[in-house]
Amino acid sequence: MNAVTYSAKDFKTEVKPVWCPGCGDYAVLSSITKAFADLGLAPHQTSVVSGIGCSSRIPAYTNTYGFHSIHGRALAVGQGLKLARPDLTVLVAGGDGDGFSIGGNHFMHACRRNVDLTYVVMDNRVYGMTKGQPSPTTEADWDASAMAPPGGTGMTPFHPLAIALAAGANFVARCFSGDPNGTAEVIAEAIKHPGFSFVAVMSPCITFREEQREWKNMVRPAGVEATTDAAQAARRLMTDDGMNMGVLYRGNRVSYGKEKKATASFADLEAEFAI
Ligand code: SF4
Numbered sequence: 086m087n088a089v090t091y092s093a094k095d096f097k098t099e100v101k102p103v104w105c106p107g108c109g110d111y112a113v114l115s116s117i118t119k120a121f122a123d124l125g126l127a128p129h130q131t132s133v134v135s136g137i138g139c140s141s142r143i144p145a146y147t148n149t150y151g152f153h154s155i156h157g158r159a160l161a162v163g164q165g166l167k168l169a170r171p172d173l174t175v176l177v178a179g180g181d182g183d184g185f186s187i188g189g190n191h192f193m194h195a196c197r198r199n200v201d202l203t204y205v206v207m208d209n210r211v212y213g214m215t216k217g218q219p220s221p222t223t224e225a226d227w228d229a230s231a232m233a234p235p236g237g238t239g240m241t242p243f244h245p246l247a248i249a250l251a252a253g254a255n256f257v258a259r260c261f262s263g264d265p266n267g268t269a270e271v272i273a274e275a276i277k278h279p280g281f282s283f284v285a286v287m288s289p290c291i292t293f294r295e296e297q298r299e300w301k302n303m304v305r306p307a308g309v310e311a312t313t314d315a316a317q318a319a320r321r322l323m324t325d326d327g328m329n330m331g332v333l334y335r336g337n338r339v340s341y342g343k344e345k346k347a348t349a350s351f352a353d354l355e356a357e358f359a360i
């Protein structure tokens with residue numbers, strides 16, 4: 086704990102977000118800054134790394150170390166940063182297009198690599214910044230935008246939580262931006278949990294997916310405790326309707342890089358290289 090305590094406001098910059106009024110990402114920004122403050126962190130101990138897209142503008146709005154990187158590569162940058170500076174709290178943030186399409190491969194491998202960082206995806210099931218193309222999480226029949234093919238893409242939406250679980254993420258949760266305090270609590274827990282923590286936040290794009298305003302009437306607390314059993318978590322995921330909020334899974338894998346350091350000694354190294 087630091088001698089000086091910082092409030093959520095201390096983690097925000099003076100830069101005014103350019104998001105559309107009513108965009109869910111405002112609340113997620115507040116949840117992230119509240120989580121940092123609630124954990125007793127200082128701005129110089131934290132970093133926010135993003136890719137490209139509406140939500141990826143977030144490093145400009147957070148008073149932390151930050152890197153607004155390139156499309157789909159936020160996790161590559163975030164993992165490198167954490168491995169080079171293990172003392173920093175690294176939070177990677179972005180959207181569904183950035184993280185699951187362009188960055189889909191990084192996502193899977195970050196889950197299995199299990200570097201100790203937190204990945205917050207503001208999922209609105211659309212490419213907002215480029216004016217409304219379907220993203221990997223868009224419903225197969227969605228065609229309400231001029232940028233979508235008539236009748237929709239016809240493709241099964243990507244299931245980020247199931248993929249995170251299957252690929253080895255060590256903490257998996259689903260939140261709703263309309264519950265900023267609940268989201269802040271989950272993000273704080275995700276930061277504290279060792280290894281790769283994935284927090285999928287349903288964050289409405291009120292410009293291109295106006296119907297997502299209804300999410301506030303559809304979401305509900307999951308009503309069950311998080312499990313440490315991946316098979317049970319998978320069963321829950323495959324049978325729910327996508328509206329159950331909260332921490333789904335807490336794993337106990339050792340973070341990448343930690344295992345070796347914990348046991349490294351000359352004798353261990355000699356044994357490792359013995360012929
Ligand atoms: Fe938010 Fe959508 Fe506007 Fe982008 S286009 S700022 S996601 S409401």
Ligand code: MG
Binds near residue numbers: 207209210213
């Ligand atoms: Mg999006």
